Amino acid sequence: MEIKEAKRTYRIQEMATAVKSCHESGLTIKVWCARHEIKEHVYYYWLKKVRKAALELAVAENENQDEAIVRVELPKKKEKSERGIQIQYMSYILDIPAGAEPTDIISVLKAIKEIC
Numbered sequence: 001m002e003i004k005e006a007k008r009t010y011r012i013q014e015m016a017t018a019v020k021s022c023h024e025s026g027l028t029i030k031v032w033c034a035r036h037e038i039k040e041h042v043y044y045y046w047l048k049k050v051r052k053a054a055l056e057l058a059v060a061e062n063e064n065q066d067e068a069i070v071r072v073e074l075p076k077k078k079e080k081s082e083r084g085i086q087i088q089y090m091s092y093i094l095d096i097p098a099g100a101e102p103t104d105i106i107s108v109l110k111a112i113k114e115i116c
Contacts, residue, residue: 018036
């Protein structure tokens with residue numbers, strides 16, 4: 001690493017530390033800058049530089065990764081059951097076919113309730 005690049009990296013790290021400190025303080029940027037005697041435009045300059053460096057790093061890391069096509073098995077859809085349900089109460093048996101309308105089932109159950 002050349003001296004110029006090392007200086008740049010060090011400055012970016014210092015800027016990142018300041019930006020992180022501001023963010024974690026819970027203060028507004030204006031208040032934080034006033035407390036640390038930093039002009040707001042300087043803070044935003046640092047923020048811009050830190051974001052740019054982070055983006056460059058992410059792009060560089062992404063370029064070093066190998067790309068591959070990966071086969072993904074999707075879960076098979078469950079087939080609707082063609083079986084219905086059977087309700088047995090005392091001597092009564094009620095067969096409800098698959099796909100029966102809920103309103104029809106409710107009507108039948110109400111009728112059975114009146115009979116029993």
